[in-house]
Amino acid sequence: MNLERLKQVTYVDVTLWLMRAIIILLVIAGTIGTVIKDRYTTEQWVSMVMFGLTIGGIYALIALGYTMVYGILRLINFAHGDIFMTGAFTAYFVAAPLAKSGFLDEYLIVGMIIISLVAMTVCSCIALIVERICYRPFRSVRSLAPLICAIGASFFLQHAFRGMYGSSVRAYPDVKFFDTVVSIMGFNFPRIQFVVVIAALAAMYTLYLIVNKTKMGTAMRAVSEDRDAAALMGIDVNKVIIFTFILGGSMAGIGGVLYAFVFKQVYFFMGFFPGIKAFSAAVLGGIGNVPGAMLGGFFLGVVESLGPALFLDGLGIVAPYQLRDLIAFTMLVMVLIFRPQGILGERLARQRA
Amino acid sequence: MSFEIIASSFQHKDIEQSQLRRTLKCGAIGGGTVVALCVFGLINQFMERWIIENLLSLAHAAFIGITLTVGALIAIRSPKLSPAARIFQGFLVGMVSGVFLSILILIMATFDIRNMFVSLSPKLLMFLSYGFDPYTACAVTIIVGGVLGLIGAAIRESPPWLRKPLITGLATAFFIGLFAELLQLAMQYETVDPIRDYMFTWEGQTLTGAITMFVLGFVLSLFWVMRGKQVMANHRAKSHASQRSIRYFLYAIAIVLFLLFPMAAGSFFGQVLMLVGLYVLMGMGLNLEVGLAGLLDLGFVAFFATGAYTIALFTADNEHLILLIDRPLTWWEALPLAMFASLMMGLAFGIPVLKVRGDYLAVATMGLGEIIRVVVLSDMASPLLGGSQGLLHIPRPWIGDFELNDPIHLFYLTLISSIIAAYFAWALENSRLGRAWMAIREDEDVGQALGINLVNVKLLAYGLGAWFAGLAGAIFAVMLGSIFPHSFQLLISINILALIIVGGIGSLPGVVVGALMLIGTPELLREFGEYRFLAYGFVLIVMMRVKPLGLWPSAVRKRELAAAAEAEAQMRATSGQKA
Numbered sequence: 001m002n003l004e005r006l007k008q009v010t011y012v013d014v015t016l017w018l019m020r021a022i023i024i025l026l027v028i029a030g031t032i033g034t035v036i037k038d039r040y041t042t043e044q045w046v047s048m049v050m051f052g053l054t055i056g057g058i059y060a061l062i063a064l065g066y067t068m069v070y071g072i073l074r075l076i077n078f079a080h081g082d083i084f085m086t087g088a089f090t091a092y093f094v095a096a097p098l099a100k101s102g103f104l105d106e107y108l109i110v111g112m113i114i115i116s117l118v119a120m121t122v123c124s125c126i127a128l129i130v131e132r133i134c135y136r137p138f139r140s141v142r143s144l145a146p147l148i149c150a151i152g153a154s155f156f157l158q159h160a161f162r163g164m165y166g167s168s169v170r171a172y173p174d175v176k177f178f179d180t181v182v183s184i185m186g187f188n189f190p191r192i193q194f195v196v197v198i199a200a201l202a203a204m205y206t207l208y209l210i211v212n213k214t215k216m217g218t219a220m221r222a223v224s225e226d227r228d229a230a231a232l233m234g235i236d237v238n239k240v241i242i243f244t245f246i247l248g249g250s251m252a253g254i255g256g257v258l259y260a261f262v263f264k265q266v267y268f269f270m271g272f273f274p275g276i277k278a279f280s281a282a283v284l285g286g287i288g289n290v291p292g293a294m295l296g297g298f299f300l301g302v303v304e305s306l307g308p309a310l311f312l313d314g315l316g317i318v319a320p321y322q323l324r325d326l327i328a329f330t331m332l333v334m335v336l337i338f339r340p341q342g343i344l345g346e347r348l349a350r351q352r353a
Numbered sequence: 354m355s356f357e358i359i360a361s362s363f364q365h366k367d368i369e370q371s372q373l374r375r376t377l378k379c380g381a382i383g384g385g386t387v388v389a390l391c392v393f394g395l396i397n398q399f400m401e402r403w404i405i406e407n408l409l410s411l412a413h414a415a416f417i418g419i420t421l422t423v424g425a426l427i428a429i430r431s432p433k434l435s436p437a438a439r440i441f442q443g444f445l446v447g448m449v450s451g452v453f454l455s456i457l458i459l460i461m462a463t464f465d466i467r468n469m470f471v472s473l474s475p476k477l478l479m480f481l482s483y484g485f486d487p488y489t490a491c492a493v494t495i496i497v498g499g500v501l502g503l504i505g506a507a508i509r510e511s512p513p514w515l516r517k518p519l520i521t522g523l524a525t526a527f528f529i530g531l532f533a534e535l536l537q538l539a540m541q542y543e544t545v546d547p548i549r550d551y552m553f554t555w556e557g558q559t560l561t562g563a564i565t566m567f568v569l570g571f572v573l574s575l576f577w578v579m580r581g582k583q584v585m586a587n588h589r590a591k592s593h594a595s596q597r598s599i600r601y602f603l604y605a606i607a608i609v610l611f612l613l614f615p616m617a618a619g620s621f622f623g624q625v626l627m628l629v630g631l632y633v634l635m636g637m638g639l640n641l642e643v644g645l646a647g648l649l650d651l652g653f654v655a656f657f658a659t660g661a662y663t664i665a666l667f668t669a670d671n672e673h674l675i676l677l678i679d680r681p682l683t684w685w686e687a688l689p690l691a692m693f694a695s696l697m698m699g700l701a702f703g704i705p706v707l708k709v710r711g712d713y714l715a716v717a718t719m720g721l722g723e724i725i726r727v728v729v730l731s732d733m734a735s736p737l738l739g740g741s742q743g744l745l746h747i748p749r750p751w752i753g754d755f756e757l758n759d760p761i762h763l764f765y766l767t768l769i770s771s772i773i774a775a776y777f778a779w780a781l782e783n784s785r786l787g788r789a790w791m792a793i794r795e796d797e798d799v800g801q802a803l804g805i806n807l808v809n810v811k812l813l814a815y816g817l818g819a820w821f822a823g824l825a826g827a828i829f830a831v832m833l834g835s836i837f838p839h840s841f842q843l844l845i846s847i848n849i850l851a852l853i854i855v856g857g858i859g860s861l862p863g864v865v866v867g868a869l870m871l872i873g874t875p876e877l878l879r880e881f882g883e884y885r886f887l888a889y890g891f892v893l894i895v896m897m898r899v900k901p902l903g904l905w906p907s908a909v910r911k912r913e914l915a916a917a918a919e920a921e922a923q924m925r926a927t928s929g930q931k932a
Contacts, residue, residue, distance in 0.1 A: 012808055015704050076712045093469045137898055144649060145897045147712055148854055151847060152893025159887035163393035166471035167883075276723075279716065319732040326727045329720045336717040337705050 020338065023330070026315065033314025040309055046187045048305050054193040054262060056301020057200030061255030062278030063285070063293035064207060065127075065248030071224035071288035072244050073139070078150035079130050081275015082157040083249055086126045087119035088256030089161055089266045092170050094118045095257075099173030108177050112257075120253035126157065127249030128242065135241075162268035169267040172260045196258045203254050204294050207247065211290055216243055224288065273325065277304070280332035286342025295343065304328050375430055376442055380449020383423030383502075387416060387450060388457050391481070394472030398881050400480055403557030404530035412480065414527060416454075420447050420498055424505020440506045447502020448495050454481065455491035462487035518574035525570030530558040535877055539618035612768075615761050623761035625876040627832065630767030631825045632872045635849050636856070636864035637771075637778045638821025643850065644859030644907070645787055646814035647794030649715040651846050652702065652722025656819035658729070658841040659698040660826025663691035665744035665836050673739050684750035688827050695823025696816045703815030707808060710797070722846060730838040743837035747830050760832075767828055774821055778861055781817065790814055844886075848872070851889060855896050857903025866905045 034040075040048075062084050069077040077083075095115045098104045104111040134149040178192040211217040222230040223240045231237050259274065260266050281300040285292025307327040312320035335342065390396050399412035424443035431439055460466070461478045482490030508516055529536065533553050540549045552562035588596065615623040635657060642648045666675050667687040674681055682690075706717045729738050738744070749758045750766070757763055781787050789810045793800040801807050830836050848871065856867025871892070875885040896903070 010808065012704055012707055019705060076716065133894060133898075143901075145901055147649075147715065148850070149894050149897045151850075152890040152897070154890070155847075155886050156890030156894065159884065159890065160389075160393050163395065163472060163884065163887065164470055276719075280720075283713075283716075317733050322731040323727060323733065326724055326731075329724045329727065333705070333717050333720040333724065336709055336713050336720070340709070340713060 016337070020334075023334065027311050030311035030314035033316070034310055035314070037314065039313065043187055044309075045306075047189065048309060049302060050189050050193050052302035052305030053298060054196045054301070055305065056281075056298035057197050058255045058259045058262070058297075059274065059278045059281045059301050060294045060297025061200055061203060061251045061258070062274060063282040063297045064204070064251045064290065066279050066282040067285070067287055067290060067293040068220070068244050068248050070282070071290075072220065072227075072241060073135060075135060075146050076150070076279070077130070077135075077248070078147060079134070079153040079157060080127075080248070080252060081271035081273075081278070082154045082161075083123050083126050083130065083271070084252040084256045084259075084274060084278075085266075085268065085271030086157060086161060086256075087123035087249075087253035088260045088270065089165055089170075089268065090122040091115045091119040091253075091257050092172060092260065092266050093165075095260075096170075096173055099175065104173065105176050108175065116254055116257050119257045120250040123253035123256065124246045124249035127245040127252075130157075131241065131245045158268050158271070165268070167268060169265050172264045172266065174264070175261070178261060192262055196262060199254065199258060203251060207251060208290065210247065216240070220244060276332075277328045280328055280335070283332065283340070284335050284342055286344040289342065289344050292342055292344040299343070300328060300331065303331065372431060372434070372442070376427060376445050377449060379423050379427040379430065380446045381453070382426070383419055383446065383450035384453025386419050388453050390415060391454075391457060391477060392470055392472060393884075393887065395881075395884055395887075396480070397472055397474065397477055398884065400476075402531075402880070403533075404527060405560055405563045406554055406557040408560060409530075411531065414530075417501060418527075420450055420501035421505035421508065423447070423450060424502035424507075425509035427502075428506040428509040436510045440503060440510055443506020443509075444499045444503040447505070448499040450502065451495035451498025454498070455494045458482055458487055458490055458494065514575070514578050517578050518571040521574035522567040522569075522571035526558075526563045526567040529566045530563060532877065533558045535621075538621060541619065615764050620760045623759070623764045625873055627760055627764035627767050627828075628876060629868045629873045630764060630771050631829055631832075632849065632852060632868040633771050633865055634767070634774055634825035634828075635822050636853050636868055637774055637861065638818040638825070639849050640818075640853050640859065640861070640864055641778065641781065641790070641821070642814050642818040644853060645782060645794065646790040646811065648811065648814055649711070649718070649850075650815075650818070651715050651719035651843070651850065652725075653718075653818070653822060653849055654841050654843065654845040655702065655722045655725045656695045656698055656822035657826040657829065657845065658725070658838075659695045659819070660691040660823030661830040661836050661841075662729075662738065662744070662826075663687065663694040663823070664827045664830040665747050666738075669744050669747040669835075671739075671744060671746050673737065673744055681748075684748070684827070684831060688824075691827040692820050692823040695819045695826065698823075699816040699819025700812055702819070703812045707811055719843065719846070722843060726838060726841060726843075729841075741838060743835055745835040747834050747836070749831050749834070757831075763828065763832055770824055770828065774824060775861060778821075782861070786810065786813060848889075851893055853903075855892060855903060857906040860903065860905050860907035863903050863905040863907065867903070870904070 062080065065080045065083070066077060069075060069080070095104070095111075098111050098115065130150070130153050134153050135146055138146040138149070178190070178195060180191050181188045182191050182194060183189075209217075211220060219230070219235045219240050220243065222233065222235055223237055227237055230240075255274075259270075277300060278297065281296035282293045283296070284300055285294070285296025287293075304324055304327050308320035308324050311327070312323055317323065390399075396412045396415070399415055400410050402411040403409070404411055404414050423446050427442045427446045428439045431442055434442065458478065458481050461473050462482070467473055481494070483493065485493060508519060511519075529552075534555075534557075537549060537553050537555070540546075552559060552565070558566075588599070591599075615626050635653065638656070639650060639653050642650045642653075664684065664687050666673060667677065667682045667690060668674075668684055670681060702718070702721055706714055706721070709717050728734050730741055732740055734740065735742070749756050751757070757766060789800065789805045792803065792805060793807060793810060797807060829840075833840070852867035852871045853864055854867070855870055856863030856865070871889065875882075875888070878885075
């Protein structure tokens with residue numbers, strides 16, 4: 001480091017470095033504080049990690065929709081969080097009668113598949129409508145128009161579903177199998193958490209196979225690499241885009257059903273925060289990068305779940321759990337500012353951002 | 354060349370779709386809209402509101418209006434048919450729309466789906482079937498739909514001298530009926546009592562009133578259609594100076610009427626207009642960021658909150674009060690502090706996101722805004738900022754011995770602030786700084802190469818934008834008298850963004866138009882409160898697709914667009930010659 005380069009450092013750089021340093025210091029100080037205080041048992045820590053993985057799996061499923069659409073259209077699908085809501089909310093009206101008649105307890109797997117299929121169908125249809133109305137007209141235009149259109153779609157979806165299904169919170173049915181506790185290595189977990197993590201992993205693996213092994217997946221990757229060249233090679237770009245939205249919608253649908261079985265409630269605004277957090281997860285992993293979104297989702301889930309206890313409690317902050325969203329948003333902002341290409345380093349982040 | 358051929362062949366295909374498909378499509382648009390209105394629960398609300406007392410509710414009006422529109426739409430979209438055939442197409446389209454609605458009626462009559470679709474109540478079924486049994490109701494719906502579609506197409510096909518007055522007349526009667534209650538509120542004077550009683554009852558517009566309004570609209574519009582051209586020609590024949598003086602005279606009358614309106618119309622209108630004024634202030638601020646500098650900011654509400662909280666902390670009489678001198682500051686003394694705090698907040702916001710661009714910037718600012726909201730709401734900050742309990746007892750401003758406690762007084766305060774702020778915004782737009790903003794909006798790298806200091810210019814955009822929002826926040830705090838973190842949600846940022854987009858990005862008059870449209874109108878239609886965001890979403894999408902430049906685009910944008918179109922036309926012409 002010579003003096004010439006030091007002279008070019010501006011106050012903006014200094015501020016940014018200070019910001020980074022302060023946050024890292026806070027995290028370290030908080031962690032040390034918590035370790036010294038020793039307020040949580042090992043069991044609590046393990047259950048926090050497990051909860052983080054559960055919610056992280058759901059974030060990852062939603063994040064896939066953001067990341068695939070971004071990869072292909074270079075657009076943030078702002079309405080994706082609400083697409084997630086539509087599936088979970090609609091599937092309630094299948095899940096409730098199924099549970100009431102005892103079918104769900106008896107044939108759990110069939111029941112879950114039916115519920116998930118409903119949610120996936122609804123999400124895919126809504127995603128396609130959003131694509132048709134908000135993105136297709138602006139495909140060749142580079143402006144704020146599609147983003148604003150998608151914000152409009154997000155509002156419209158929320159309040160249309162509010163008008164349709166009512167503004168009250170609907171409680172998803174209890175399933176006996178999910179409510180039991182399993183113990184592994186002496187630690188007890190609600191079974192639903194395992195189910196969610198396994199289901200999310202299975203869905204992601206299927207998606208991974210589709211993207212990497214099938215013809216359509218190859219076409220998707222080609223379009224995300226270079227749309228014009230792909231079109232010249234005879235790929236029907238329109239079809240690929242539609243397929244992408246269907247895939248993203250299906251993942252959001254599965255995520256919605258899992259989310260609903262974990263938190264047991266659905267309502268019209270439920271898509272907003274998971275949507276933003278899943279977007280953070282997608283950015284964290286490197287937007288446009290499919291494995292990145294999966295990794296980012298789990299990472300965000302675990303950090304968000306551990307964070308309040310690990311970083312904030314040690315700093316002596318009262319009621320740290322109120323600040324859970326703070327951790328997710330801070331991570332989002334920090335990643336956008338300091339490493340827009342994400343953890344896995346995506347090629348397109350630089351040319352766009 | 355090849356691309357253009359492909360593109361034009363697509364367009365060709367679009368026009369060449371079969372008449373049957375076109376008819377079904379238009380019918381589906383109409384029928385789908387009507388069914389959606391029912392399912393979303395809007396019709397339930399519309400039923401309650403009379404346009405013409407005990408005769409025509411807003412729900413009827415919506416059905417009629419939609420069917421007329423699709424009838425006219427098919428007439429426009431089938432240019433190759435003869436006029437009679439086009440009118441017949443209108444009939445078919447109306448019937449198709451009716452089929453959609455009758456399917457809904459049958460479903461509602463057969464199954465009980467209220468558990469899922471909460472809006473599909475028996476009352477709605479009663480309304481849709483006019484008390485007939487379901488099958489008769491379906492037949493009636495389809496036939497009435499057909500007739501309405503026919504009328505719509507016929508209106509479209511009629512000569513302009515008939516069509517324009519007809520539409521104007523209907524629209525006049527409709528809007529007078531829609532705002533009947535408010536108009537009555539504004540007519541609380543003895544001199545206009547007879548007119549009021551003739552036009553309205555407290556239920557809504559009377560039939561005679563509606564007919565009068567229709568005739569009035571019809572005659573005025575007819576006059577304009579017949580003589581309008583001549584009037585305009587006479588006006589143009591006058592010298593420039595006299596044209597200008599006439600224009601200024603009209604402006605002056607409009608401004609005076611606007612100034613006097615809230616005083617005459619009562620405090621409800623004062624309240625609404627004041628809210629519009631606050632959003633105009635914030636809109637002008639965000640316009641500096643988004644419209645001029647091209648920095649999309651979804652965390653704007655944080656600056657608004659900073660202004661409001663600063664006022665509350667320094668003036669409010671509660672345990673969170675910060676004493677700078679031996680007594681709480683007055684509003685006027687705290688105002689500069691609030692604006693300064695917002696400005697600082699803007700800078701603090703701007704520094705981290707300086708290098709972030711485009712969509713990422715939108716999300717980063719949204720994240721920052723949410724961080725602030727979460728912190729303010731938490732117990733951690735509550736000893737200082739009151740947490741979710743908020744800050745109460747904010748005193749109103751005084752001028753001498755006069756307390757500004759009525760919404761109308763505060764409206765004038767907002768108005769004066771807006772005028773001052775508008776002057777600043779206008780001056781900034783035409784300054785060196787404004788031009789620098791526009792340059793970096795178009796291309797940051799080129800701007801930097803031209804010697805613009807990106808850091809300073811961007812930070813100034815954030816800071817000055819925040820300054821406007823701080824002023825708005827300061828007034829907002831005294832308007833409510835108490836503030837809560839729940840008042841400062843992301844929704845407000847999105848509202849402001851929506852209003853400058855609807856008005857026209859980068860255009861000052863556009864901000865006012867947008868605020869009146871998106872803030873004023875929903876306030877006047879309070880009872881549909883839940884649905885205003887549905888309408889918001891819809892308006893945003895429609896605006897982006899139909900009029901991306903907004904209702905009152907800025908002159909620069911218009912010019913740029915015209916130039917681009919001309920260049921394109923020229924290019925086409927030359928490439929055509931080559932081919």
